[in-house]
Amino acid sequence: MSVTLADIARATGLSASTVSRALSDPDKVNPRTRDRVRKIAQDMGYVPNQVARSLTSGRNDLIGLIVPDIANPFFPPIIKAVQARASAKGKTVLIADVDEHPSDEIQRARVMRKRVDGLVVVSPRTPDDRLDQLAELRPIVFVNREVKGAASVIIEDSEGMREAVEHLTALGHRRVGYLNGPRRSWSNTQRQNAVREACAAHGVDLVEFGPFEPQIQAGVRAADLVHASDVTAVIAYDDMIALGLMARLNERGVRVGPDISVIGIDDSPMSGMAYPTLTSIHVPGSEAGARAVDIVLDLADTAGDAEPSVVQLETRLIVRSSTSPVRER
Amino acid sequence: MSVTLADIARATGLSASTVSRALSDPDKVNPRTRDRVRKIAQDMGYVPNQVARSLTSGRNDLIGLIVPDIANPFFPPIIKAVQARASAKGKTVLIADVDEHPSDEIQRARVMRKRVDGLVVVSPRTPDDRLDQLAELRPIVFVNREVKGAASVIIEDSEGMREAVEHLTALGHRRVGYLNGPRRSWSNTQRQNAVREACAAHGVDLVEFGPFEPQIQAGVRAADLVHASDVTAVIAYDDMIALGLMARLNERGVRVGPDISVIGIDDSPMSGMAYPTLTSIHVPGSEAGARAVDIVLDLADTAGDAEPSVVQLETRLIVRSSTSPVRER
DNA sequence: CTGAAAGCGCTTACAG
DNA sequence: CTGAAAGCGCTTACAG
Structure with missing residues (x-):
């Protein structure tokens, strides 16, 4: 078996209490004792039992x-940002991929709950009526979804969407398609509203397609629908769908x-590498991840009496080669 | 605070022992008692403290x-396969992304060690001379790297590489480039040896470039080097590099x-969506992940007295549009 | 600065 | 089938 505190206490002739302090609260112990304990612990190959x-x-x-799908390139940058920020604060991150099964979110969160100091849940798809069950597992922060009474970092799609429609209008497009994301997705509702408002404001006809899952294959399927219609430009729910399209x-x-002009959303790493390079709405995922860590650690410290903060981040359009002036007929 | 076993014992008038059995070892308790306990536990919102x-x-x-980089599309399918297999056996998976920092692997593994029943480490970059420190953390299984004395699932690159060179030869290519992966990468050593042997066997001139990190940007950089050379076809260490190229x-x-013909390695989801679609060597990542779970759970049960198994999986070439007959000069 | 004691919330032989 | 007791490996007031 592995070496325990008691083993070291025996080896040093000290009490377990002192050994414990020497190892994890060095200031409360005589420097000499501390060094001796640490050396012996090291020699014996002691690794504290975290459990x-x-x-x-x-x-x-x-x-x-907790993330919906690590295979979607939108999430890795968020995950990395969370890890970087957590690591700067001496914490380690445990990731759970719920594989786009909303029903697993609560279960996975419960499994994690007691093992972690706090939870960050990205783009949860848990239905509204069960969301409070998730929110109860405090400290918890939601990214990319607003949950009443809970802390969250939300991404405001309207500015980027306005820029996208404005950009298309300037290129002469008058009939634009929107490829909806998953049914009941909170993000899609935001984006759908944003595109409707922006199109109405610019006098652009909007044709909606979908819903589509945020996957390349869904974009492939969407392509033929779009091609059969008379839109001259398309905005997709996300880059995955746009890339498949x-x-x-x-x-x-x-x-x-x-x-035909195509605009994605997420500005994921692939968008600059696709052919042609993809015009996309940048979503500040990394920033959102970092902010979420700050908030959740704050909550963990203050035992939740602080009022839940809601942080809003903005989006903006990154123009590349997939958008051009409308073709004369 | 949360509800504990003791709370339920009090509420039911039973002992903690009985409540514990009713909840986690139902056969050892009177069915009536069991049902009553479970109902009350449910009503009180009891969640066992896993710690x-x-x-x-x-x-x-x-x-x-533990994976090197979730942003590399080679890994998500492996992760999903591990999760699926684990879930089928009643286990949950905790993921750690070491962000291509080899030095973090051991540390992250240690942090996890006591909290999990076993470790699966994919494509570790830990240097040889520290690898035994990692291997000590049993039960542990390595994927995509052979470690003496430890269980592993390794991917045999030679067959796929032979097919790739044969394919290029049939298309008339006589001078082929290989873009090396990261220095000191075990996988790259395998692939480098395989391509050297295959080229020698087919009388093909081999020109090596690199090393390159497994990232799109590295492929972009490689492109100009390749273009300035006289090779008519290139095999890249992985799809990321090939896509950037x-x-x-x-x-x-x-x-x-x-x-110019291009061949990637990994057959990642993007390879069928790139332009042109990318000919790539399929690496059975999902299968490797599933097998790794089987092995690690076996080890966990048998307390490590079984001799470590080494499973080998084969690769094969998937031909798409990025490879064509050599151009006449 | 150090030690003895209690306790975190559960499980598991051991009796009955 | 059920209960009392010990224990998993640590930490942390409380004394001294």
């Missing part, structure tokens, strides 16, 4: 992060840019 | 998974396929 430490101290030095249009000999 | 449970039982029902060649007006 026992957690049970007794209530601290885990761990943050739980472009791949299929390429395959059918439709030139993205000259023949 | 306490782990400390006393030694089981965590958790598997730790193609993007930059497209940008420079070089037609991938007709002008």
